[in-house]
Amino acid sequence: MSGLRIRDLRVSFDGFKAVDGVDLDVAPGDIRFLIGPNGAGKTTLVDAVTGLVKASGSVHFGDAELLGRPVHQIARMGVGRTFQTATVFEELTVLQNLDIAAGAGRSPWSLLRRRTSVPTVVSEALETINLTAQRDQLAGTLAHGQKQWLEIGMLLVQDVRLLLLDEPVAGMSHDERDATGALLGVVSRDRTVVVIEHDMDFMRSFARTVTVLHAGKVLSEGSVAQVQADPKVQEVYLGQGTRDA
Amino acid sequence: MTSTVERPVSAPPVAPRRRFVLRGPGVGLAVGAVVLFAVAPVALSDFRLSLLAKYLCIAMVAVGIGLAWGRGGLLTLGQGVFFGLGGYAMAMHMKLADAGPGQMPDFMLLYGQLDALPWWWAPFRSPYFALPATVLLPMLVAFLLGSLVFRRRVRGAYFAILSQALAAALAIFLIGQQGTTGGTNGLTDFQGFFGYDLDDPVNQRMVYFIVAASLLALLLIARQLIRSRYGELLVAVRDSEERVRFLGYNPANVKLVAYVVAAGMAGLAGALFVPAVGIINPALIGIVPSIEFVIGVAVGGRATLLGPVIGAVAVAWARTTLSEEFPAAWTYLQGLLFVLVVAFLPGGLASARVLLRRRSP
Numbered sequence: 001m002s003g004l005r006i007r008d009l010r011v012s013f014d015g016f017k018a019v020d021g022v023d024l025d026v027a028p029g030d031i032r033f034l035i036g037p038n039g040a041g042k043t044t045l046v047d048a049v050t051g052l053v054k055a056s057g058s059v060h061f062g063d064a065e066l067l068g069r070p071v072h073q074i075a076r077m078g079v080g081r082t083f084q085t086a087t088v089f090e091e092l093t094v095l096q097n098l099d100i101a102a103g104a105g106r107s108p109w110s111l112l113r114r115r116t117s118v119p120t121v122v123s124e125a126l127e128t129i130n131l132t133a134q135r136d137q138l139a140g141t142l143a144h145g146q147k148q149w150l151e152i153g154m155l156l157v158q159d160v161r162l163l164l165l166d167e168p169v170a171g172m173s174h175d176e177r178d179a180t181g182a183l184l185g186v187v188s189r190d191r192t193v194v195v196i197e198h199d200m201d202f203m204r205s206f207a208r209t210v211t212v213l214h215a216g217k218v219l220s221e222g223s224v225a226q227v228q229a230d231p232k233v234q235e236v237y238l239g240q241g242t243r244d245a
Numbered sequence: 246m247t248s249t250v251e252r253p254v255s256a257p258p259v260a261p262r263r264r265f266v267l268r269g270p271g272v273g274l275a276v277g278a279v280v281l282f283a284v285a286p287v288a289l290s291d292f293r294l295s296l297l298a299k300y301l302c303i304a305m306v307a308v309g310i311g312l313a314w315g316r317g318g319l320l321t322l323g324q325g326v327f328f329g330l331g332g333y334a335m336a337m338h339m340k341l342a343d344a345g346p347g348q349m350p351d352f353m354l355l356y357g358q359l360d361a362l363p364w365w366w367a368p369f370r371s372p373y374f375a376l377p378a379t380v381l382l383p384m385l386v387a388f389l390l391g392s393l394v395f396r397r398r399v400r401g402a403y404f405a406i407l408s409q410a411l412a413a414a415l416a417i418f419l420i421g422q423q424g425t426t427g428g429t430n431g432l433t434d435f436q437g438f439f440g441y442d443l444d445d446p447v448n449q450r451m452v453y454f455i456v457a458a459s460l461l462a463l464l465l466i467a468r469q470l471i472r473s474r475y476g477e478l479l480v481a482v483r484d485s486e487e488r489v490r491f492l493g494y495n496p497a498n499v500k501l502v503a504y505v506v507a508a509g510m511a512g513l514a515g516a517l518f519v520p521a522v523g524i525i526n527p528a529l530i531g532i533v534p535s536i537e538f539v540i541g542v543a544v545g546g547r548a549t550l551l552g553p554v555i556g557a558v559a560v561a562w563a564r565t566t567l568s569e570e571f572p573a574a575w576t577y578l579q580g581l582l583f584v585l586v587v588a589f590l591p592g593g594l595a596s597a598r599v600l601l602r603r604r605s606p
């Protein structure tokens with residue numbers, strides 16, 4: 001298993017520093033929560049790591065430098081992400097979505113043929129994300145929470161080693177949140193997970209470590225208890241952190 | 246299926262359409278084959294049958310557009326280029342074959358500007374070069390162009406405009422080179438097609454059968470591509486290119502395959518158009534015909550296998566019939582048709598069936 005090491009990461013949009021010199025280490029197998037107020041630069045950080053926006057500094061996953069590579073190459077190096085608004089292929093079935101996610105390494109010859117059976121990784125992922133019954137349903141017809149799970153399932157079959165999840169439980173019911181949290185536990189057994197989240201209850205239940213971003217910089221870092229006790233964090237969250245700390 | 250009820254907006258009842266897409270073409274193809282090979286040759290006069298051959302050539306272009314645009318989201322508004330390359334490659338060979346060994350084509354002697362055959366004409370004397378070239382040349386051009394364009398992430402309207410510009414450029418180039426390309430007149434007055442006299446109605450029927458068989462072959466290829474894993478990937482790229490990238494694919498390559506295949510299909514269509522219709526000229530490959538190819542596909546239903554073919558034949562037939570009666574009105578009528586389809590029936594005629602079926606129960 002590999003960890004993530006970010007050094008002096010900077011992203012600016014027309015002079016506006018969205019990420020402003022971030023250092024971040026995530027140990028292999030960790031479940032790191034990345035929190036912070038709106039506009040803190042959380043999504044931008046993930047965008048930079050996955051090659052979507054240009055950034056300076058360095059990002060290592062294992063021994064490999066990620067910065068400067070095109071998106072699809074970073075993905076092939078085992079880095080996968082979800083998006084703030086679930087993006088699945090709505091016109092394709094759940095099975096087709098997963099099959100595509102599993103197939104980046106397929107030969108041209110096998111691409112040109114029909115899928116004759118369900119790959120084992122795909123049926124396993126269907127079980128893991130609890131969508132076996134919806135296998136042949138169009139992804140566009142899934143409930144919101146199910147789409148989020150499908151996205152996570154796509155990362156599983158893609159066999160990524162680093163998962164970057166952008167607000168995976170936004171809009172989910174309580175039960176769905178708990179199921180997602182349990183899923184994170186399973187997933188992190190042999191993978192490194194970074195979760196962006198606003199939901200503090202969810203964070204308290206499932207985070208192993210937490211990093212707080214604010215205005216493009218790291219404000220605080222540590223265990224859930226350490227971060228919640230940090231006065232700087234309490235200040236930024238205007239009492240949210242103190243509510244039940 | 247409870248979730249369908251929960252989210253009615255993002256959850257159109259697409260399940261029936263899927264079944265239609267998967268089951269339809271198998272039956273549709275068989276019915277189409279019977280119509281093309283058994284019914285049409287018996288029912289139609291020689292004249293009508295050769296008109297149908299012309300429409301079927303246009304339908305071959307449409308199959309490729311259905312793949313690249315309908316499935317891949319590439320608005321290929323410049324297929325005239327590939328149609329033209331295939332057509333001119335075939336026409337050059339037929340001109341040289343008519344002229345006989347060592348001779349120059351009649352029009353070159355007529356214009357009298359040249360002493361010898363231009364070097365780039367020479368290879369087309371050989372059928373072993375010319376025939377493959379009708380398909381491979383368009384594919385090569387599409388490959389080079391697509392490699393440049395898709396990697397730079399040129400999409401949507403920009404891609405469409407670029408395609409149009411290319412079609413215009415090729416037409417203008419051909420017009421300018423009258424001495425070597427026949428200029429505005431193009432290449433015409435063919436006598437033979439691989440040794441068969443084209444004035445003989447029997448041979449015209451043979452050309453019809455070649456066209457019909459080629460169209461069926463292209464449909465089978467498109468069907469295999471659509472149903473393959475590649476076909477699913479192509480739809481994924483159409484709907485969310487960025488997402489596909491994050492799964493480790495390079496969408497540029499996925500699009501390139503569809504674009505190159507569509508170009509090859511247009512090339513073959515152009516090549517067969519020449520013996521079927523007896524002419525190829527710049528007016529058949531420029532901006533206007535390029536748009537007309539797409540209109541037929543839009544009318545028929547771009548995302549289905551048979552929709553583009555039916556749309557292309559219907560529009561081409563309407564054009565012949567109506568432009569005889571109201572020559573001036575046709576252009577407007579065609580524009581109106583396109584707008585109506587885009588506004589009210591974005592899935593084309595193929596989706597009308599689904600709409601009807603949806604209302605009936």
Ligand SMILES: Nc1ncnc2c1ncn2[C@@H]1O[C@H](COP(=O)(O)OP(=O)(O)OP(=O)(O)O)[C@@H](O)[C@H]1O
Pocket residue numbers: 013016018036037038039040041042043044045084
């Ligand atoms: N493409 C862009 N162009 C210009 N500014 C941008 C761009 N993307 C993000 N920003 C700005 O960068 C800052 C950080 O945005 P980012 O989306 O990373 O925040 P976030 O921490 O994910 O917030 P949220 O919790 O609301 O999702 C914001 O001020 C945002 O307006």
Ligand SMILES: [Mg+2]
Pocket residue numbers: 042043044084166
């Ligand atoms: Mg965000």
